Structures are given as structure tokens and as C-alpha cells.
Amino acid sequence: MAHEVRGVVALAKGQPVSLETIIVPDPGPGEALVKIQACGVCHTDLHYREGGISDDFPFFLGHEAAGVVEAVGEGVTDVAPGDFVVLNWRAVCGACRACLRGRPQYCFATHNAKQKMTLADGTVLSPALGIGAFAEKTLVAAGQCTKVDPAASPAAVGLLGCGVMAGLGAAMNTGGVTRGDSVAVIGCGGVGDAAIAGADLAGATTIIAVDVDDRKLEWARRFGATHTVNSRETDPVEAIRDLTGGFGADVVIDAVGRPETYRQAFYARDLAGTVVLVGVPTPEMTLELPLLDVFGRGGALKSSWYGDCLPSRDFPMLVSLYRQGRLDLDAFVSETIALDEVEAAFDKMHRGEVLRSVVVL
Numbered sequence: 001m002a003h004e005v006r007g008v009v010a011l012a013k014g015q016p017v018s019l020e021t022i023i024v025p026d027p028g029p030g031e032a033l034v035k036i037q038a039c040g041v042c043h044t045d046l047h048y049r050e051g052g053i054s055d056d057f058p059f060f061l062g063h064e065a066a067g068v069v070e071a072v073g074e075g076v077t078d079v080a081p082g083d084f085v086v087l088n089w090r091a092v093c094g095a096c097r098a099c100l101r102g103r104p105q106y107c108f109a110t111h112n113a114k115q116k117m118t119l120a121d122g123t124v125l126s127p128a129l130g131i132g133a134f135a136e137k138t139l140v141a142a143g144q145c146t147k148v149d150p151a152a153s154p155a156a157v158g159l160l161g162c163g164v165m166a167g168l169g170a171a172m173n174t175g176g177v178t179r180g181d182s183v184a185v186i187g188c189g190g191v192g193d194a195a196i197a198g199a200d201l202a203g204a205t206t207i208i209a210v211d212v213d214d215r216k217l218e219w220a221r222r223f224g225a226t227h228t229v230n231s232r233e234t235d236p237v238e239a240i241r242d243l244t245g246g247f248g249a250d251v252v253i254d255a256v257g258r259p260e261t262y263r264q265a266f267y268a269r270d271l272a273g274t275v276v277l278v279g280v281p282t283p284e285m286t287l288e289l290p291l292l293d294v295f296g297r298g299g300a301l302k303s304s305w306y307g308d309c310l311p312s313r314d315f316p317m318l319v320s321l322y323r324q325g326r327l328d329l330d331a332f333v334s335e336t337i338a339l340d341e342v343e344a345a346f347d348k349m350h351r352g353e354v355l356r357s358v359v360v361l
């Protein structure tokens, strides 16, 4: 039996998203049908709509979600109907070369539901990040469901499914931030603020927030920023060096993902420090740096895919910190909206009015 639901679809490049009827199959072997309770609006959804990720339109958007498993297919043992889950886009395979080397957080063969969700006319949809959760129900691989404490708020913990995990992990996993570090974060949207929160949790003592928008800088303080720099008014490289004894930060996280912000991150970092790129560039962007500086400044230039997270390890741990009051996930939820308000949420994101708009169903 298939399920007919309403979902948010990007039909064509650059066009406003629309609410369409989506046909969701019953779960087959290894799959789970999930009733969505909440799904955050991430900048990556907008990248999809603008054709910045691929040309496989139409896209079924939404991927930062929490909900309840409604049904599972044959052979599924890790989750059962009724389980409260956060959806992830890293269902590890256990068999690829990364998994076999004990590094499942890099799994190169993550999987999604095998069956396709379609529009009413049979057009096959491309679910964003293999999820598609701006809808009443979606079909995923069972491994994309991570069970967490059901007492937690779906709107808050659903954000761990993408942007907030990406930011927290950029600091805690990829950047390896530790006690006493100085950290700078460029771009204080949902991802950047999560990186700030992650740096704070990990014990960083100086946390410098950089953005072009004063409102974002004010919010960044709530997550643990000790200093703020408006890079429209002040050269961020000089400012970060000034705030770190003239040397630069131990870890600089680029949560924008543009050549100019990467260059700032590169030069705002102390010798032997670490740059973490977590913002996602678009295909036409290129970067030029003096190779001698790449050598001479030493350290590590890293990219963070999904915060190098392992959902089964990180989601329950972070939900636990949230429940203990040590990680303020609620502060990321700027507003809750309905399914037909996603396009308006993109505009608010563009105008810098929100950290996360969260669709609540």
C-alpha cells in the first residue's frame, strides 16, 4: 500500500518551492516509514532549489527532521514502530573501505531507501540528502533512523539531523577543539552558532564569532561567543589576531564556504592551527593561495562532512546534554512554521532574520 501525503518540492531550478502530493511506498526490506513531527529549514535546501547541488530536479526537500517510526520493512531490527527518531544522512554500510578501517564516520557507501517516492503522476523525486522530510511521512533506510530520548522536543532535536550536528561536529570532531583553545567561527547562521556551542562544550576559552550581520553576532553570544567581529566593518583576520595575542586562533571554522571566507580562515589561524571548512561552496568557486603559505603555516586544512558525526554515537549523547541543560538546542529554533511556509522561510533566511525556521506537523 502506498501513502499519499503533502510535501514540499523544488520542481525546477530557481523556482519557488511548491506543496505537492507525494506517493510514499510502504517500507520494503531494510526500510522505515516515518511520520514526521518537525523538520528544520537548512541553507542546503536552498542550495538544492538553486541547482547548486545537482540538476536532478524535482527535489523533495527537508532533511533536518525528527518523528516517529510508523512501519518497518522486512529484516529491520534496530528500530520498531513507535520509536522516536532523528533522521540522519549517514546510514553507515559497515562494509566499505572507510568502515572496514574503523572510520564509519566517513562511510563512503551510505544508503537511503531503495524504493522511490514520486509525484502523483509517477515522476520520480530526488529526496534532499536522501531524506525528504517536509512532508507528513517519508521513506528512509532504517539505518537513517537514530533512536533518541522521546522526552525531547522534536523541533529542537530534529536539528541534530543536519545543520546543528554539522556545526557541533565541525568544532568537536573535525576541529578537535579542546580545553583552552582559541576558536574563530566565520558565519553565524545555524551551522556557525552550533560550531560556537561545540567549541564552548569542548572547553575553548576564546571563541570569536565573525559575521556581516550585527543581529547574528548578538545571537552568537548566546551560544558561547566571547568576542564578536563584524567583517563588513573590520578586517576579520586582523581582529582575530588582535584577540589572540597577535597570533591567530588555534582553530578557525568557515561556516560560510566562499573563497574569501576560506582565505580569512586560512590567515586568521595560528601557525600549526586548523582550518575547518563546513560551509558548502558552489561549483563555480575556486581558491588560489600561495603554496609557500600553505606549507609555511603548517597545521591542518580539513573539510567537515556532516561534522564527521556518527549518528548512533553522537545523537543520543547530544540529546542527553540537551536534556541536562548543557546544550541549548531550543535557542536554534527561531520560529515554527507550517508546510506551506517553507518558501517564506527561505526569504527570512536570506534576510538574516532567523537561525532556523522549523516546520512542525
Ligand SMILES: NC(=O)c1ccc[n+]([C@@H]2O[C@H](COP(=O)([O-])OP(=O)(O)OC[C@H]3O[C@@H](n4cnc5c(N)ncnc54)[C@H](O)[C@@H]3O)[C@@H](O)[C@H]2O)c1
Pocket (backbone or CB within 6 Å): 042, 043, 044, 047, 162, 163, 166, 186, 187, 188, 189, 190, 191, 192, 210, 211, 212, 213, 216, 231, 255, 256, 257, 258, 261, 277, 278, 279, 280, 281, 304, 305, 306, 307, 349, 352, 354, 355
Ligand atoms: N558540511 C556540512 O555537512 C553541512 C551541513 C549543513 C549545512 N552546511 C552548510 O553550512 C553553511 C551555513 O549554513 P546555515 O544553515 O548556517 O546558513 P545561514 O544562511 O543560516 O547562515 C549563514 C551565515 O553566514 C553569514 N555570512 C554570509 N556571508 C558572509 C561573509 N562573507 N562573512 C561572514 N559571514 C557571512 C550570514 O550573515 C549568516 O549569518 C551553508 O553553506 C550550508 O550549506 C554544511
Ligand SMILES: [Zn+2]
Pocket (backbone or CB within 6 Å): 092, 093, 094, 095, 096, 097, 098, 099, 100, 104, 106, 107, 108, 109, 110
Ligand atoms: Zn561504509
Ligand SMILES: [Zn+2]
Pocket (backbone or CB within 6 Å): 042, 043, 044, 045, 063, 064, 162, 163
Ligand atoms: Zn542541512
